[in-house]
Amino acid sequence: MSDRTAGRPRTIDPDRVSLVALRLFHERGYDTVSMDEVAGAAGVSRRSLFRLFPTKASLVWGGLDEFVDRFTAALARQEDAESADLALRRAYEAAARFPAGTVETTRHRLRVISANPALRAEGVGRSAALVDEVVRFIGVRDGLPDHDLSAVVRAHAFAAASGAALAWWAAHDAGRPEAVVARALAHLR
């Protein structure tokens, strides 16, 4: 159970630990699996596990920060898109381009989230800042007043549609997530 061999610290791969945890959550339910069980299954000490993942939730959400980074970077590149809606479709599609090595871990993350109402609700909270950013983007891009109803509604609709598309991909589609997001957002036109 120790992650040290002969006094030398072994490098722990956080992605591997996440994947072990996500498989356990998927098989047995997120709520019933303890951090001790995750540590045991991953072959790392409880202490090392908590150093990498301070909470059980961080085992689930860790890899989704890069989604937000890709989204923000892509949106910044869309200044000459013909419309705010087109810019948003492209940015959500770019965000869904998870690197090949992380696609299956992402699928596990999304399945665990979909299966757990508390995690689904937490996801909405976690995406609130991104939605606010999108409201501002639409407002500036379309020259709308602050707190314009249309900007608020479109931002929430895009966020919900993208989230639903990713959950659908994780459950039903063996291909690339960005292809599903692109098809999904075409339905908002």
Add this chain to the structure above:
Amino acid sequence: MSDRTAGRPRTIDPDRVSLVALRLFHERGYDTVSMDEVAGAAGVSRRSLFRLFPTKASLVWGGLDEFVDRFTAALARQEDAESADLALRRAYEAAARFPAGTVETTRHRLRVISANPALRAEGVGRSAALVDEVVRFIGVRDGLPDHDLSAVVRAHAFAAASGAALAWWAAHDAGRPEAVVARALAHLR
């Protein structure tokens, strides 16, 4: 503080108690107000309060069940609408026709929910069954296979847009909520 006078039980109006509680939540923040303080401000005993409202959350959510009832009833009447999207717009608009006597309480409910991330997240969980109902409606109405991506995405987009429209109405609009929902959903066309 007792809600009995000379041994005779006084009738307690749940709507009035909710409104007192919602005003306290709005002024001081949902998390910082205790059930004892709600009982005190409403002039009812702690016991009577808990009989009517078993949890603090039920003071916030109580009146939104009728929203779901109006939605479900309206959707059942839309069988000859030209499209599933038109049927959904009409059903969300009908659901937002809060009776005149409850409009300002509803505004308070929505403001308290908007101001509290945990309540916002809870709202998403509470609307999950309604979204599933909408996915099934779109699937049947448009003759789509089970778990069709388009039905799932449109159902989530409509739910998010309606929720955002109601929150926007509570914060920014002095008129009727269904008028705002109608304008908001027109942006999904």
